[in-house]
Amino acid sequence: MSTRTQVVDGLLPSPEPVRFVAENGTEVEPPAGYAVPEDERLLEAYRQMVVGRRFDRQATALTKQGRLAVYPSSRGQEACQVAGVLALRAGDWLFPTYRDSVALVARGLDPVEVLTLLRGGWHCGYDPAATRVAPQCTPLATQTIHAVGMAEALRRKGEDAVVMAFIGDGGTSEGDFHEALNYAAVLHAPVVFFVQNNKYAISVPLAKQSAAPALAYKGIGYGIPSEQVDGNDLVAVLAVLSAAVRNARTGGGPFLVEAHTYRMDPHTNADDASRYRESEEVEQWESADPLARLETYLRGRGLLDAEAVESAHKVAEEFAARVRERMNADPAADPFELFDHVFAEPTPQLREQRALLAAELTATED
Structure with a gap:
């Protein structure tokens, strides 16, 4: 095997998305090179996903009540949102998009501060420096090159920290994304690019965005190792992202991960998704629900019982009630x-x- 072939092989993603758990919640043959995350991490992920979904439903309701100007739901993408956060340490940085509110809640940010942007108040309701979470980015892909700059700054300061940049499939069509990949590779920066491929850039399907066999292959041209993963399999997403973060933290440079998932709700409350996708498609993805899949898997392993499920949902309801109460109070505007x-x-x-x-x-x- 030539040196050139060895290098390319080291960059290629798996031919099929990495998966640990099937749609029905049963275990599948684990892929080589990845370990099942610890039980407690999986249970924490489940609890965070339950809270995240309830928060997402509450935010959607607040939009209908006029308490939010707009809300981009991430229902169906909770495995990606939560795993992305759990793969990081407190000292690591997160660069989110406008659709990543659930990830910010999982990170421990004040949910009302998270919703400040979507309420129409300040561009960012939380302190990025204190939380190590950049402002939620509305312009597509601009946060990716900011993330590379932060990663390089942290490396120069000698901090043992990694940066993760969330991005959607539509964002990978933007020039900033490609500039960020090139910049990160040249600098060998400790940054992970996490693409949540939910199949649509508003109404534009993936087939009209890219002819690549998968978005994960876009890292090859820049010399960045990449992977693709079943984005509705929390176990797989957490395993792959943890490996990518570990690679970046130990001097391996940037890494690109594509998660294959689906946006169950419209692009935002202002969108009519029935105009560009069939109900049969949505129903098919409903059967791959990431929360139901993880719950079935954990129950099958004896890690979760009815009492624990009830407790998780009770915590989520109490969380949503607090958000609702605080959001129903009119903000003081200056x-x-x-x-x-x-x-x-x-x-x-x-x-x-x-x-x-x-x-x-x-x-x-x-």
Whole structure:
């Protein structure tokens, strides 16, 4: 075997997505090179997925009630959201997209602060430096190159930290994504690119985005090892992401992981998904529900019983109730915050605009 062939083989993903658990919750032959995560990590993942799904349903309801301006649901993607967080340490950084609210909740962020962006308040309701979670990114793929810059900064500072950048399949069609891969490979930066391929970029199906056999193959051209995984199999996603993070942390450089999953709900509450996908397709993916699959698997191994399931759902209901109560309170809005943090020294134009707003508000009060 030539050196060139050996190098390419080291970059190639598995020919089929890595899987530990079938759709019906039964174990399958474990793939070589990956270990089943510890029992307690799997139980924690289950609890987080239960809370995450209930949070997602609550956020969707709040949108219908007018308490949120918009909400991009991640129902059906909970295995990806939770596994991505559990694969990281507290000192690692996460760069999320607008669809990753469940991941931020699993990370331990205040859910109301997570929803601040989607409520129409500040662009970011939490402190990125304190939480080591970047602001949720709405422009596609721009966060990926930011993640590489952060990873390189952490490496130069001598921190034993890894950066994970979440991205959707639509984002892989953006130039920033390809620039980020190239930049990360050249710098040998400790960053993991985690692609949640939910099959649609709003209404555009994957077949109209890429002709690659899988998005995981996009790492090869940049010299980045890659893997593809069944994104609805929490056990597999956690195993693969843990290996990718370990690779980055120990000097192996960047890694690309593609998770094959599905967005069960519309793109956002403003979208009519029935215009571009058939109900039969949605029903087929319903049978691959990641939460039901994990619960069946854990019950089959004797790690989960009816009492534990009931307890997890009770915690989730209490969590949702607290979110609902806090979100039903009207936020205190200061219109002059429009001018804060734009420039260290306000420009003459900003001062003029602020004065105009003050005059209009005074006139309204009179």
